[in-house]
Amino acid sequence: MLTRLPGRVDQGLRTLSRSWPVRPLAEPPAGSGLAAVRGDQGLPLLGHTLDYIRFGSDLGRERYARLGPVSWMGAFGTQVVVVAGPDATQAVLANKEKAFSQDGWTFLIDAFFHRGLMLMSFGEHLMHRRIMQEAFTRDRLAEYVSQVAPRARSGVGAWSTEHPVLLYPLLKELTLDIATEVFMGGRGGEDTRAINDAFVATVRAASSMVRFPLPGTRFRAGVRGRRVLETYFYEHLPAARSGAGRDLFAGLCQARTTDGDKFSDQDVVNHMIFLMMAAHDTSTITTAAVTYFLAKHPEWQDRARQESLALGAEPVDIDALDRLNTLDLVIKESLRLVAPVPLVMRKTVKPAEVEGHFIPNNTLVAVAPAVNHFDRACWSDPDDFDPDRFGPDRAEDTSHRYAWVPFGGGAHKCIGMHFGVLEVKAILHEMLRTHTWTVADGYRVRWDNTSLPVPVDGLPVQFHSLADAPA
Numbered sequence: 001m002l003t004r005l006p007g008r009v010d011q012g013l014r015t016l017s018r019s020w021p022v023r024p025l026a027e028p029p030a031g032s033g034l035a036a037v038r039g040d041q042g043l044p045l046l047g048h049t050l051d052y053i054r055f056g057s058d059l060g061r062e063r064y065a066r067l068g069p070v071s072w073m074g075a076f077g078t079q080v081v082v083v084a085g086p087d088a089t090q091a092v093l094a095n096k097e098k099a100f101s102q103d104g105w106t107f108l109i110d111a112f113f114h115r116g117l118m119l120m121s122f123g124e125h126l127m128h129r130r131i132m133q134e135a136f137t138r139d140r141l142a143e144y145v146s147q148v149a150p151r152a153r154s155g156v157g158a159w160s161t162e163h164p165v166l167l168y169p170l171l172k173e174l175t176l177d178i179a180t181e182v183f184m185g186g187r188g189g190e191d192t193r194a195i196n197d198a199f200v201a202t203v204r205a206a207s208s209m210v211r212f213p214l215p216g217t218r219f220r221a222g223v224r225g226r227r228v229l230e231t232y233f234y235e236h237l238p239a240a241r242s243g244a245g246r247d248l249f250a251g252l253c254q255a256r257t258t259d260g261d262k263f264s265d266q267d268v269v270n271h272m273i274f275l276m277m278a279a280h281d282t283s284t285i286t287t288a289a290v291t292y293f294l295a296k297h298p299e300w301q302d303r304a305r306q307e308s309l310a311l312g313a314e315p316v317d318i319d320a321l322d323r324l325n326t327l328d329l330v331i332k333e334s335l336r337l338v339a340p341v342p343l344v345m346r347k348t349v350k351p352a353e354v355e356g357h358f359i360p361n362n363t364l365v366a367v368a369p370a371v372n373h374f375d376r377a378c379w380s381d382p383d384d385f386d387p388d389r390f391g392p393d394r395a396e397d398t399s400h401r402y403a404w405v406p407f408g409g410g411a412h413k414c415i416g417m418h419f420g421v422l423e424v425k426a427i428l429h430e431m432l433r434t435h436t437w438t439v440a441d442g443y444r445v446r447w448d449n450t451s452l453p454v455p456v457d458g459l460p461v462q463f464h465s466l467a468d469a470p471a
């Protein structure tokens, strides 16, 4: 749908986006020496929602170049301060003065992901994070990988090579399947379809334009989906609590800090619902982006395949995945070019200063990691696909601590980062070991930014079985 817009409509939207009168958000306190944050409302009510959906992080890049690292815009029916560039990102995410809470997320997704780890702030967050960390140790990750690998194998093995397939929905199905295994230990397998539907409804609702449970809306479906998920997890909780299961659900039940802190039943259920959401779309988007870039750059596909074939046909374990160095470079580059979480939300709990700008109390703040990923001060030719930029000789990602931030930074840095990359690697390893793939000549994927970026057209890919390849 988005791709069919004629070029002149895009051009008109771009011109409109830049044409609004720029004004200060709020006057800084007299004598503070701080500058006002400058920006514009955009369309009444909608603000810049439409241009964001259309242009995604390109909108952030344009505003960063024009308005600097701290600006504001109308969005989500309110005013949002947008922070971009590595120094400003560091100021917000490192949060030294404790001026930024997670309530920026609460505003958007609390109805569905109530009391997930990412929605907690300060002392309470720290306590919950310490407990959750126990479910993400390397030993635990090794167990999860041992459950991912067979699922990846059977999933990829079933994909058609007869004609082009829409990769994105296939990957979504596969990652949901993997989640049922790794997160739930296959428990409640008979309910998988209903749970998947409920889960999809909650995720879709998070990006709903309508923010009330009116009949027929995504929001209402999401609230219902949340209820289904709660019932489901509470039903399976006693078994997860009592057994010695090695899945994530059991891991959260068993997690204890050295001080003996542990999760209540309610905590476990809330965290599970959030974790499913946090893990699912992000890993799917990353796998889709890597597949796309490898199709566009067959020399990298070949290079990655050599390493996968060298591992042999045994299902991979965590140590084997760690040896796939080329895939590591490609995944990092794909996460740079297509950051699955392009905005990280915060809200001020007191007046704050970022890069000499004054942000009033109670203001929504959106940090834009995707903009940093194209900053010419950090990256050479940032629009090019060039995985070697992450190699030891160039290490462009170390040009600034906050140059490469697909997983965020500071106290809320993604707790599932290693698991996410391992899952993406396990799927791609299986794809590389068994197939080659291409996209149509001249094809360029377009990302829909209504929620997290997803390929507008489902990403058509033609797979060829390696078994059929000439020797």
Ligand code: HEM
Binding pocket: 117, 118, 119, 129, 275, 278, 279, 280, 282, 283, 286, 339, 340, 341, 344, 345, 405, 406, 407, 408, 409, 411, 412, 413, 414, 415, 416, 417, 419, 420, 421
């Ligand atoms: C490629 C995959 C992933 C990407 C790009 C990603 C990205 C992010 C980002 C940017 C944040 C920071 C949010 C903030 O600062 O407010 C975050 C937080 C989080 N992620 Fe991920 N994520 C990925 C995979 C996963 C997976 C697989 C899991 C779980 C198994 C997970 C669980 C979480 C949790 C629980 C948080 C909140 C951490 C906290 O607030 O302390 N993520 N993720």
